[in-house]
Amino acid sequence: MSKYQQQALKMSRRRFLTGATALAAAPLLAGLWPKSALAQAISQALPQFVVLRQAQKGILTGAHWGAFEAIVQDGKMVGVQPVKDDPYPNELITMAPYQVHAENRIKYPMVRKSWLEGGPGSRTELRGRDEWVRVSWDKAIDLVCGEITRLQKDHGPQSIYAGSYGWKSVGMLHNSRTLLQRLMNLTGGFLGYAGDYSTGAAQVIMSHVVGSMEVYEQQTAWPNVIENSQLVVLWGCNPMITLKNSWNVPDHYGQTGFEALKKKGTRVISIDPVHNDSAKFVDAQWIAPRPYTDGAMLIGIAHTLLTEKLHNPDFLKTYTAGFDKFQAYLLGETDGTPKTAEWAADVCGVDADVLRQLARDMAKNRTMIMGGWGIQRQHHGEQQHWLLVTVAAMLGQIGLPGGGFGFSYHYSSGGSPTAKGGIISGISAGNAPKNSPAPIPVARIAECLTNPGKTINFNGAQVTYPEVKMVYVAGGNTFHQHQDTNNLVKAWQRPDTIVVNEPYWTATAKHADIVLPATTSYERNDLEMGGDYSQLYVFPMHQCVAPQHESRSDFDIFAAMAAKLGVQDAFTEGKDETQWLKGMYDDMKTQARAARVALPPFDMFWESNNYVRFPVPEANTQWVRFADYRENPLLNPLGTPSGKIEIYSDAIAKMKYQDCPGIPTWMPPHEWYRGPEAVKYPLSLNTAHPINRLHSQLDNTPLRKKYAVADREAIVIHPQDAQSRGIANGDLVRAFNDRGQILVGAVVSEDVRPGVVRISEGAWFDPADPSQPGSLCKNGNVNCLTFDVGSSSLAQGNCGQMAQLQIEKYQGEVLKNTAHDVPAGA
Ligand code: PGD
Numbered sequence: 001m002s003k004y005q006q007q008a009l010k011m012s013r014r015r016f017l018t019g020a021t022a023l024a025a026a027p028l029l030a031g032l033w034p035k036s037a038l039a040q041a042i043s044q045a046l047p048q049f050v051v052l053r054q055a056q057k058g059i060l061t062g063a064h065w066g067a068f069e070a071i072v073q074d075g076k077m078v079g080v081q082p083v084k085d086d087p088y089p090n091e092l093i094t095m096a097p098y099q100v101h102a103e104n105r106i107k108y109p110m111v112r113k114s115w116l117e118g119g120p121g122s123r124t125e126l127r128g129r130d131e132w133v134r135v136s137w138d139k140a141i142d143l144v145c146g147e148i149t150r151l152q153k154d155h156g157p158q159s160i161y162a163g164s165y166g167w168k169s170v171g172m173l174h175n176s177r178t179l180l181q182r183l184m185n186l187t188g189g190f191l192g193y194a195g196d197y198s199t200g201a202a203q204v205i206m207s208h209v210v211g212s213m214e215v216y217e218q219q220t221a222w223p224n225v226i227e228n229s230q231l232v233v234l235w236g237c238n239p240m241i242t243l244k245n246s247w248n249v250p251d252h253y254g255q256t257g258f259e260a261l262k263k264k265g266t267r268v269i270s271i272d273p274v275h276n277d278s279a280k281f282v283d284a285q286w287i288a289p290r291p292y293t294d295g296a297m298l299i300g301i302a303h304t305l306l307t308e309k310l311h312n313p314d315f316l317k318t319y320t321a322g323f324d325k326f327q328a329y330l331l332g333e334t335d336g337t338p339k340t341a342e343w344a345a346d347v348c349g350v351d352a353d354v355l356r357q358l359a360r361d362m363a364k365n366r367t368m369i370m371g372g373w374g375i376q377r378q379h380h381g382e383q384q385h386w387l388l389v390t391v392a393a394m395l396g397q398i399g400l401p402g403g404g405f406g407f408s409y410h411y412s413s414g415g416s417p418t419a420k421g422g423i424i425s426g427i428s429a430g431n432a433p434k435n436s437p438a439p440i441p442v443a444r445i446a447e448c449l450t451n452p453g454k455t456i457n458f459n460g461a462q463v464t465y466p467e468v469k470m471v472y473v474a475g476g477n478t479f480h481q482h483q484d485t486n487n488l489v490k491a492w493q494r495p496d497t498i499v500v501n502e503p504y505w506t507a508t509a510k511h512a513d514i515v516l517p518a519t520t521s522y523e524r525n526d527l528e529m530g531g532d533y534s535q536l537y538v539f540p541m542h543q544c545v546a547p548q549h550e551s552r553s554d555f556d557i558f559a560a561m562a563a564k565l566g567v568q569d570a571f572t573e574g575k576d577e578t579q580w581l582k583g584m585y586d587d588m589k590t591q592a593r594a595a596r597v598a599l600p601p602f603d604m605f606w607e608s609n610n611y612v613r614f615p616v617p618e619a620n621t622q623w624v625r626f627a628d629y630r631e632n633p634l635l636n637p638l639g640t641p642s643g644k645i646e647i648y649s650d651a652i653a654k655m656k657y658q659d660c661p662g663i664p665t666w667m668p669p670h671e672w673y674r675g676p677e678a679v680k681y682p683l684s685l686n687t688a689h690p691i692n693r694l695h696s697q698l699d700n701t702p703l704r705k706k707y708a709v710a711d712r713e714a715i716v717i718h719p720q721d722a723q724s725r726g727i728a729n730g731d732l733v734r735a736f737n738d739r740g741q742i743l744v745g746a747v748v749s750e751d752v753r754p755g756v757v758r759i760s761e762g763a764w765f766d767p768a769d770p771s772q773p774g775s776l777c778k779n780g781n782v783n784c785l786t787f788d789v790g791s792s793s794l795a796q797g798n799c800g801q802m803a804q805l806q807i808e809k810y811q812g813e814v815l816k817n818t819a820h821d822v823p824a825g826a
Helices: 003-017 022-029 037-044 091-100 113-118 137-154 176-186 200-209 222-228 253-264 277-281 294-307 313-319 323-330 341-348 352-364 382-395 442-450 485-491 554-564 568-572 577-594 602-608 618-622 627-631 650-655 719-723
Strands: 052-054 059-063 066-073 076-082 110-112 132-134 231-235 267-271 285-287 367-371 404-406 455-458 461-464 470-474 497-502 514-517 526-530 537-541 610-613 683-688 714-717 732-737 740-748 756-760 804-809
Touching (some): 059 091, 059 537, 137 497, 137 514, 176 470, 222 618, 231 352, 267 277, 294 341, 323 382, 352 367, 352 382, 526 577, 719 740
Parallel strands (some): 231 267, 231 367, 267 285, 683 756
Antiparallel strands (some): 052 610, 455 461, 526 537, 537 610, 732 804
C-alpha cells in the first residue's frame, strides 16, 4: 500500500468514526474518491435526472480556472481533462498536478525562530529572513489560541485583523477566509475590511450613481448583445484573458460571446494603452490613450455629444438627475475651460478628430460600452466609471437591447444567461459580536498598521485605525495584492504576531511568525457552483488525493482551534465534512424542486461522479439590464436618493471632498506623465492581470516557462523606449522608482504605446537582500513600484494600476531567482 493510500485510509477511518452516513463514508473508506464500478452503476441508474452530466474518465473537481476530471494514479494526481461541457477549456487546469505536488508546499506547522524563543513581538524586523522551526500541530494550535486569548482579553477584537482578503480556492465549505472569520466571531470578534482590491473605487461610486455596486450585477444577456449591438466598445478590458478564471468555477460562456461577435463581424473598438489579446481576437480598432487619462477622454467625448447635439435630452430628463451641472462643467461655465475634444486630446494623447468620430459612431449605432476595472484601480478611479455611465446616459441607450454599458463582461462571464435551478450557499462567518469594530477600507491595511489612532474619510464617514497586534491571513497573498511592497514590509513589522494558513511558501507565508500548512482544494471534498452569473452548474469537488505532508484543511485547522477555545460545537455545528456538504446540497435541491428541476438524493449524486447542469429559460437569454427601469422608472426606481441615474450626486457633494466632487470631473492623478515625478520617471506603468496565472496563484508552476523572460516576470516595452536605452528582447531590465526596484525580462513590442510599459501583477516578491529596505526584487513583483494612496476620500480604493518609473538594462551580477524556494529551516 502506498504512503498516500495509508494516509487516506487513516484519515477515512477518522472521518468514518466521527459519524458520516454509511453510504457517503464508503468512498472515503475505499481510499479517496474512486471512479468505481459503483459510481458507474449509480450513474446508469439515474437517467431520470435529466440535469445530471457524467464524468468521462477521472474524478470530478474544479478550480477558479475551470471544472475538470483529475486523473489519479497510485495516490498522485498525474493529469486532468476538462469537463465535456466546457466551451473554452483553460490551460491553467493542467497545472493541478503541479499544485498538489509542488516542491514549495508548506509541509509542517512552522514557527519563526525568534518568535518561538522570545514570544509575541520578538525581533519583528527579522520577518522574511529569520529561520523556521518545525512544531507539532498541537503546539501550533496552542500558540495561535494563546495569542487570540491574550489579545481578546488585553486589547479587544480591534487588535486582531482577520479580514484576510484574497482569492483563496473555490469550494463552498472550505472557504478559508469565511472559516477564519467564523472562528473569530465565535471568540470575541475581529477587525475586518470593507470593499475589495478588484473594484474598490467603482463599487462605491456606482452605489451613489446607479444605486447598486453594479460591477457584480448580471449584464444584458450575451445572445441579446450579439443580436442587437452594432458597436461594442471595450474600455480598458481584456476579456479573452480575464474570462479564463472566475470567482466560482467558470462556465467560460463569455469567450463564446466574443467569438460570436467576431463571427458576426460586429464592429469593436478597444480603448487601452496596450493592444491586448482581446482586441486582436475580435479585430478591434485600437485607440491608445495615455495611461490614466481616460477620464479626460470621456469628458471630451461628452462635450462632442453635447455640442453636436448627438445626446438624448429626453433620456437625460426622464432617467437622470443633475445633467445641467455636468453640462455647465463641459461648457466651461464653472471653470472657464470648455472641455472640447481638443482639450481632451491634449491630455489623453488621442487626436481630437478620433475622439469626435468615436462620439459620432457611438451615437449613430446601438452601442454597448464594456468597461473594465483596471481604469478604476487608480487615483481618482471613481471618475472613470461615473463618466462611462454619464456618456452612456447621454447616448440614451441604457435599458435598450444591445445598448448601454456593462461592467462585468470581462469578469466571470457576466452576461452568461441565468439558469433556473438551485444555488449552493456556503458556510457562513456567523454573526459578529456586538462590540466588533468598524471595518477599515481593505486597501488601507498598511497605513492602518503603521498609524494607529489616525482618522481618515471614507464614503461620508470617518474611520479611525485601531492598534493592530495580530494579523491572520487565510486564503490571500498580502505581499502580492498590496501596493508599495517595501512600505508593506515596514508596516508588517508592527504587529506582535502574524499567522498565515497557506499551501505554499509565498512571500506572505515567509513574512509570518506562524505558518500552518493548508491543503489544496484537491485534497478535500467540497461543492461549488459553476458560472457566477449563470448559476448553470453544481460541481462536486471530490477529494482526489490525500492531504500532502502534514497539511490540513482550513476547516480542520479552525475546528481544532475552536475546540481549544471552547467553541467547537458552535463552529462545527456537530457536523463533519460530509454532513456539511449533504446539508448544502439538500438546501439547493429544495430550491431546484421549487423550480421544477428534479435531483437525486445527495448520496447518489456524490457516488455517481456526475455534475449538474441546470436549464436556461429562453426569456433569460434576452434579458436586458435596466430594461425594467427604462420601462417604468416610477415603479422600478434605482436605489439612489433621486431614484434616477445621478450625474450629479448631492450626497457626494455634501461630503465636500476635494478629490471627489458632486459631478464627474477630470482631476490629474497622484502620478502621471505630466506630473513633476515624470522628469525622473518618464515611463507610465500599465499592470494587468496575467495571462497564465490567477493573480499570484500558479506562479510556482511550470506554466511560468510560457511567460517568464530571463527567468523573471516580463516587461513589455515599445521599441522606441527600448532602443533609446539600449535594451533588446530577452535582456534583463531593472525597473525602478523611489519606492522600489525589480528585475524583469524585456519583451520589445509595438503592442504598447510609446512611454508605456506593461508588467503583469502576481510575481512573487523575492528581495535580493531582505535586510535592506527597497532591495531589488529578483522575480519582478510589480507592486514594489506602485504607490499606496487611496483612490479618493470617497472610496479609498487601491491604485495598483499606476506609477511612473524608469528602466535600464541590468548590468549587475545575475541573481538567482529564489521566489519559489523554501526558506531556511523549512
Ligand atoms: P491570490 O494570488 O489569488 O491573490 O490578491 P489575492 O491575495 O487574492 O492569493 C490567494 C492566496 O491564497 C494564494 O497564495 C493561494 O496559495 C492561497 N490559497 C489558495 N487556496 C487556499 C486554501 O484553500 N486555503 C488557504 N489557507 N490558502 C489558500 C488579488 C488582488 O490583487 C486582486 S483581487 C486584485 S483585482 C488586485 N489586482 C492587482 C493589479 O491588477 N495590479 C496590482 N499592481 N496589484 C493588484 N493587487 C490586487
